[in-house]
Amino acid sequence: MTTSTKPPLILLIPPAILLVAFLTGIGYLVVESLRTDMGWGLGNFVDFFDRPDYVAVLIRTIVIALASTLLAGVIGYPIAYAIAQYKGNRNFLMMLVIMPWLVSVVVRTYGWIVILGPKGTLNSLLMSLGIIETPIRMIFNMTGVVIGLVHVFCPFFIVSVLSVLLYLDRGLNEASQTLSAGPIKTFLNITWPLSLPGVITGAILVYLLSTGAIVTPLLLGGVRDGMLATQIYQDVLQVFDYPKASSMAIILLLAAFSLIIPLQLLERRVAARVSGMGR
Amino acid sequence: MINFKFVKWSIAAAVIAASGASQAQEITMATWGGGVGKAWREAFAEPFTKQTNIDVKIVEVPTPEAQVRAQKDAPKFNAALSSLFEASQMYADGLLEDFDMADFPALKDVPEKYLLKAPNGRLIGVSTYFAYYGIAVNTDLAPASAFSSWKDLADPKWAGKLSVTRPVYSSAYDLTIMSVAEGGSERDTDKGLALLSKVAKNSLAMYSSMAQMNQLLQRGEVTAAPYYSTRVWQMKREGLKNIEMVIPKEGALMLPYIVVVPKNAKGREAYMKWLNYVAQPEGQVRIADIAGYLPLNSKAELTPAAKEHLGQPLIALRDSLYQPDWNYIAENRKTRMEQVERAMAAAGS
Numbered sequence: 001m002t003t004s005t006k007p008p009l010i011l012l013i014p015p016a017i018l019l020v021a022f023l024t025g026i027g028y029l030v031v032e033s034l035r036t037d038m039g040w041g042l043g044n045f046v047d048f049f050d051r052p053d054y055v056a057v058l059i060r061t062i063v064i065a066l067a068s069t070l071l072a073g074v075i076g077y078p079i080a081y082a083i084a085q086y087k088g089n090r091n092f093l094m095m096l097v098i099m100p101w102l103v104s105v106v107v108r109t110y111g112w113i114v115i116l117g118p119k120g121t122l123n124s125l126l127m128s129l130g131i132i133e134t135p136i137r138m139i140f141n142m143t144g145v146v147i148g149l150v151h152v153f154c155p156f157f158i159v160s161v162l163s164v165l166l167y168l169d170r171g172l173n174e175a176s177q178t179l180s181a182g183p184i185k186t187f188l189n190i191t192w193p194l195s196l197p198g199v200i201t202g203a204i205l206v207y208l209l210s211t212g213a214i215v216t217p218l219l220l221g222g223v224r225d226g227m228l229a230t231q232i233y234q235d236v237l238q239v240f241d242y243p244k245a246s247s248m249a250i251i252l253l254l255a256a257f258s259l260i261i262p263l264q265l266l267e268r269r270v271a272a273r274v275s276g277m278g279r
Numbered sequence: 280m281i282n283f284k285f286v287k288w289s290i291a292a293a294v295i296a297a298s299g300a301s302q303a304q305e306i307t308m309a310t311w312g313g314g315v316g317k318a319w320r321e322a323f324a325e326p327f328t329k330q331t332n333i334d335v336k337i338v339e340v341p342t343p344e345a346q347v348r349a350q351k352d353a354p355k356f357n358a359a360l361s362s363l364f365e366a367s368q369m370y371a372d373g374l375l376e377d378f379d380m381a382d383f384p385a386l387k388d389v390p391e392k393y394l395l396k397a398p399n400g401r402l403i404g405v406s407t408y409f410a411y412y413g414i415a416v417n418t419d420l421a422p423a424s425a426f427s428s429w430k431d432l433a434d435p436k437w438a439g440k441l442s443v444t445r446p447v448y449s450s451a452y453d454l455t456i457m458s459v460a461e462g463g464s465e466r467d468t469d470k471g472l473a474l475l476s477k478v479a480k481n482s483l484a485m486y487s488s489m490a491q492m493n494q495l496l497q498r499g500e501v502t503a504a505p506y507y508s509t510r511v512w513q514m515k516r517e518g519l520k521n522i523e524m525v526i527p528k529e530g531a532l533m534l535p536y537i538v539v540v541p542k543n544a545k546g547r548e549a550y551m552k553w554l555n556y557v558a559q560p561e562g563q564v565r566i567a568d569i570a571g572y573l574p575l576n577s578k579a580e581l582t583p584a585a586k587e588h589l590g591q592p593l594i595a596l597r598d599s600l601y602q603p604d605w606n607y608i609a610e611n612r613k614t615r616m617e618q619v620e621r622a623m624a625a626a627g628s
Contacts (some may be wrong), residue, residue: 053624108493118439120498137439140484210582218487223443223479223623237345238447239616 026253033246044247050277054231054248059230062143062255064217065210068149072206073199074122076157080198081191083158083167097155109148109219112139116147140222148216153209157202164198194274200267204260205233210258229254303594306335306356306553308538309343313489314513314570315360333549347374347541353480354541357550361404361539363395367609369539370395370403376540377401382551386559388577392602393535399506405554408563408572409487411600412452412532414525415506417496423523426503429460431527433477441482442495446623449475450615453505455603460529464606465603468615472622478505480626496522496585507534512571512588526599533600535575573597581610 028084036043048054052053100108112125125131138144168191176186217227228248235245306324310316316339324335343359347369348356350356351540361369369375377397379388383405386394395403414426420440425431432441443449455476458464458471483501486492495501497519508531511524538557540550558560563574569583573593574581582594588597608615 025587051621051622056624097536112500113494113500117498117500219491221485223482223485223626226485234445234447237342238445240345240348241613 028245029249029253031245033250035243044243045251047244048247048251055091057228057231058251058255059224060142061211061252062259063225064145064149065207066259067142067146068153069203069207070209071146071150072154072157072204076154076202077161077195079154080161080165082160083162084168090166094159097158100151100157105152106217108151109216112144112148112151112220115270116144122229140225141221142221142225144220145217145221145225145227148220149210149213150215152216153206156205156209160199160202161195161204164195167193193270196270196276197267199218200263200270204263204267208256208258211252228255304333306333306358306460306548306549307338307356308335308360308553309338309340310360311343312339312341312367315339318566318570318572319360321342321559322569323562325528326562326565327553330556331552333552335553343620347539348372350483354544356541357544357546358553359539359541361537362451363406363535363537363605364538364609364612366395366403366539367606368612370397371609374542375403376544377403378405378540378554383555383558385560385576386454388560389558389575390577393533393536393575393607395535404537406537406575407534408533408566408575409533409597409600410507410509410572411596412456412507412534413510414527415492415496415511416503416523416525417499417501417521418523419521420499420502423525426525427528428473429457430528432481432503432505433474435481437481437502439481439483440502441478442484442486442492442501443475443479443482443623444486444492444505446616446619448625449505449618449623450612451608452534453478454615454619455608456505456530456532456601459532459601460527468618472618475619476622476626479623485623501510509571515580515588516571530599530601533597533602535602536572578617 033044034042066076066124079097081260083090083097086093113120116138118137120138122138123132126133138162139147172190173186176190177183181189188257206277211227212229213227214229214233217225217230219226229252232245232248232252235241235248270279284346291573306327308319308324310319314326319337320335323335327333328335338356342367343356343361346356347359348574351374353571355437366375370377377399378401383402385401386405389406391541393406393409395406397403414429414432416426416493416535423624431437439562453475454468455465456471458468461470461474463469482504484491484495486495486504487508492504492506494506495561496506497514506524508524511522514522522604538554540554541592544550558576560574560579562577563576563579564581564585566572567574567579569580571588573596577594579593581589586593
């Protein structure tokens with residue numbers, strides 16, 4: 001005799017509410033983006049792509065988001081791996097990872113100005129040691145924005161990867177080593193492939209959050225380092241041009257989906273392979 | 280036997296009526312943050328409440344204009360502080376009440392050019408004080424005399440040592456005064472735009488808040504920037520001796536501020552009293568002492584401390600500043616912003 005494993009339908013209510021709210025918001029954005037001074041149409045989108053400075057902002061947004069995601073992965077994965085391997089109090093290490101979330105993003109971002117600014121601690125140190133003669137420009141450019149975004153969003157990557165690493169069957173590692181594979185071979189053939197779903201989820205999170213970042217590009221970017229979300233912020237809250245801002249939001253959404261959808265397909269394939277169902 | 284249902288409804292009705300009455304007798308005013316709200320409480324709100332028994336709630340928001348627009352159909356504020364170009368555009372969009380000059384006798388002491396009027400001659404709010412837009416300099420890094428002209432900001436020797444504000448404000452302020460410096464005006468901005476583009480090219484950062492700009496200047500991350508006189512006043516008041524405000528030889532930009540009333544706001548009797556109060560010299564003198572906003576009312580007599588800080592007669596300063604046609608700037612806001620955005624983007628290439 002088998003018992004039914006179907007979850008009760010009531011559990012669908014919260015996701016349904018979220019889905020309805022999301023779709024309503026998107027629907028509103030689409031309708032608003034089609035409003036122009038001369039009636040309904042694609043004028044706002046045409047205007048956007050007619051302006052080379054806006055197209056540059058879109059490309060810059062994607063490049064910065066990709067760079068931040070890559071860097072968050074390079075920094076975040078070893079940290080997640082180290083925490084997963086740690087035999088002591090992991091909760092304490094997790095606390096350290098998420099501790100920055102307890103501080104306002106504005107305050108944290110200002111911290112980078114104190115450290116990396118032309119008159120900041122690092123430049124002053126390098127100059128006093130005679131290593132450089134004039135300050136290196138580490139912020140108020142794209143590098144600064146990427147540093148700020150990685151700092152803010154890296155914990156999301158770490159938590160995503162860690163949530164997978166902690167539930168890996170340690171027996172697989174032992175089996176691999178029993179079969180005389182060294183730690184590197186074991187990592188490359190066992191741990192890394194099995195942790196890929198966490199890596200992909202973390203990458204999706206960091207990429208999405210980076211494309212929508214406002215505060216960090218505003219504070220750490222230079223005059224020409226604005227991102228699309230900062231442009232939308234300006235058009236909504238300072239210029240009050242909602243149709244233009246909506247069209248930009250749709251473009252940002254499509255830019256985000258253009259990477260997220262392939263990544264999600266990849267994640268499914270990886271998950272299927274990991275669970276032994278993939279061919 | 281007591282009818283509890285009746286009592287409950289009576290109490291509820293009384294509470295609603297009381298809250299309605301209190302709202303009608305209250306002023307809820309939106310101001311910018313960064314110390315503006317605190318200055319308004321001390322200079323205007325508290326003395327006004329003492330005098331009239333009408334409560335004034337000063338609410339600091341990132342942009343008062345955004346609040347007025349967001350509450351278009353049901354305004355929660357019955358007063359808002361605004362710049363002239365923002366007020367002009369809000370009025371054009373049907374978001375503000377207008378008034379008769381006769382409603383505010385104190386405004387006869389404010390020169391006509393600092394009042395904001397609609398095309399039909401009606402008054403769009405009450406002009407109360409002004410700041411000016413000049414060049415703030417960190418004198419540890421450069422003497423104030425190095426910026427005696429707006430054109431000095433374009434000198435390549437300042438590359439990476441300046442800052443500019445966002446296009447929403449630079450298209451109204453920087454573009455106007457730089458056009459004046461180049462022999463143009465708010466209507467003739469071609470040369471001013473080229474100058475602004477060079478200044479943007481020299482800029483390390485685009486400041487998005489006063490706190491950010493204060494920090495950039497104080498830490499010496501930037502040497503100079505087009506900035507607000509009131510911010511420099513406040514920094515000096517806090518004891519900073521290395522920040523100076525320069526009025527370039529071509530002049531500085533006059534920035535009058537105005538108290539407006541959102542369309543269909545409640546409590547007309549209270550807000551009319553409030554508008555009359557802020558038009559008087561007394562509160563304007565107090566806020567000059569507190570925050571460096573200078574009176575527009577010609578009868579205002581600054582305190583000795585404020586006079587010393589100013590370093591020149593108030594009227595002389597006021598009349599030397601360039602007062603553009605803010606209605607024209609508001610009408611052309613989108614075009615000007617687009618021009619500035621493009622110029623700033625091109626400045627990097």
